[in-house]
Amino acid sequence: KDFRNEVRPNWCPGCGDFSVQAAIQKALAESGKEPEEVAVISGIGCSGRISGYINSYGFHTIHGRSLPVAQGVKLANRDLTVIASGGDGDGFGIGLHHFMHAARRNMDITYIVMDNNIYGLTKGQTSPTSAQGFKNPKSTPEGNIENALVPAQVALSAGIGFLAQGFSSDIKQLTEIIKAAIAHKGFSLVSVYSPCVTYNKTNTYDWYKENITVVDTIEGYDKTNRIQAMATVMEHKGLVTGILYQNESLKAYEDLIPGYKEEPIVNHELPLSEDFLTKTMKEFV
Numbered sequence: 421k422d423f424r425n426e427v428r429p430n431w432c433p434g435c436g437d438f439s440v441q442a443a444i445q446k447a448l449a450e451s452g453k454e455p456e457e458v459a460v461i462s463g464i465g466c467s468g469r470i471s472g473y474i475n476s477y478g479f480h481t482i483h484g485r486s487l488p489v490a491q492g493v494k495l496a497n498r499d500l501t502v503i504a505s506g507g508d509g510d511g512f513g514i515g516l517h518h519f520m521h522a523a524r525r526n527m528d529i530t531y532i533v534m535d536n537n538i539y540g541l542t543k544g545q546t547s548p549t550s551a552q553g554f555k556n557p558k559s560t561p562e563g564n565i566e567n568a569l570v571p572a573q574v575a576l577s578a579g580i581g582f583l584a585q586g587f588s589s590d591i592k593q594l595t596e597i598i599k600a601a602i603a604h605k606g607f608s609l610v611s612v613y614s615p616c617v618t619y620n621k622t623n624t625y626d627w628y629k630e631n632i633t634v635v636d637t638i639e640g641y642d643k644t645n646r647i648q649a650m651a652t653v654m655e656h657k658g659l660v661t662g663i664l665y666q667n668e669s670l671k672a673y674e675d676l677i678p679g680y681k682e683e684p685i686v687n688h689e690l691p692l693s694e695d696f697l698t699k700t701m702k703e704f705v
């Protein structure tokens with residue numbers, strides 16, 4: 421169960437994404453998965469390269485579209501553990517609508533976002549999660565004038581069933597979170613504060629360490645209470661890590677499609693028969 425392959429990541433030394441890659445590989449191995457049971461689907465950006473760095477099925481898709489492809493993969497083969505991944509620009513900018521609908525749709529996939537508060541691949545422009553006032557000497561020298569999006573608030577508003585956040589400096593916590601997200605039956609978001617050491621000189625490892633609160637240290641925190649989760653996220657401006665919310669009673673999308681359980685597309689001979697296609701299409705209208 422080795423989820424490492426021989427491809428050397430071309431991330432900058434010190435990039436937070438290395439830790440996320442390691443945590444995913446460890447979580448998959450400790451969850452007892454085999455490489456052929458897993459598909460990693462990624463979007464565009466530095467972090468989007470991750471699908472090529474994990475020994476599993478992989479698909480490096482187009483900008484912001486990892487979730488539609490991941491949902492298609494899951495529908496075609498429900499036996500796969502499907503992980504979608506990408507960065508904050510990819511997932512919370514161009515892909516935000518896909519994220520919100522995936523959260524409310526509740527298909528059984530795990531979405532891992534590496535949030536570095538900028539667009540790293542294109543040299544540090546502000547992203548949807550850049551703070552108001554954030555400065556980048558080249559692209560935003562006078563400071564960002566827009567309000568930052570708080571992904572955890574969006575996720576809770578969209579009715580997500582599993583919400584967690586991690587930090588690249590804490591691989592142990594991140595691994596446990598990803599294992600829980602994979603085990604959760606339904607859509608799960610693991611949003612990771614993953615510093616860009618090259619283009620973001622504001623949200624550094626030290627800055628996150630000073631500003632992050634670990635949810636387990638909050639007395640009386642109840643991860644099944646959505647209102648408390650929202651209040652905590654708002655109080656900490658999103659900077660809180662751990663499993664923030666989990667609702668295990670929500671039914672996954674796959675369990676609600678009549679007939680789906682008997683007819684996974686992957687088990688059919690090609691070309692698909694007209695009867696099968698007609699029956700399948702009826703399940704979706």
Ligand code: SF4
Pocket residue numbers: 430431432434435436437466467536540541615616617618619
């Ligand atoms: Fe990581 Fe930033 Fe380098 Fe991209 S530019 S690989 S996000 S450190």
